[in-house]
Amino acid sequence: MALVFQKLLVPATERPTPPRHDESEHQLEVAVVFTSATPTIAALKRAGALADELGARINMVVPQIVPYPLPLESPPVLLEFSERRFREIAMESPVETAVRIYLCRDRLETLSPC
Numbered sequence: 001m002a003l004v005f006q007k008l009l010v011p012a013t014e015r016p017t018p019p020r021h022d023e024s025e026h027q028l029e030v031a032v033v034f035t036s037a038t039p040t041i042a043a044l045k046r047a048g049a050l051a052d053e054l055g056a057r058i059n060m061v062v063p064q065i066v067p068y069p070l071p072l073e074s075p076p077v078l079l080e081f082s083e084r085r086f087r088e089i090a091m092e093s094p095v096e097t098a099v100r101i102y103l104c105r106d107r108l109e110t111l112s113p114c
Helices: 037-054 079-090 107-111
Strands: 005-009 029-033 057-065 097-104
Touching (some): 029 037, 037 079, 079 097
């Protein structure tokens, strides 16, 4: 299992928040893995169309590498800068999008199922 630190960001949207579902209902989620800005924005738009039809939301998963000399909680890029950048990218999505930043040592290990 990968050692990760998760930072969850939910950008403000211009759309009204849908009413809360009963806790027993499960809302469908579509995951989009961040690779680089342009392809991820294209994937968010495509996933957004699908999610909108299904009444789903999107989770943008961002595995951010922290080199071994640094503590896992101290990435080389300021977390505030990353949060702002990924929030702007997530705003390109037409549906509710949550951003999950995982500070990790190995991108593939972090993304692989347990």
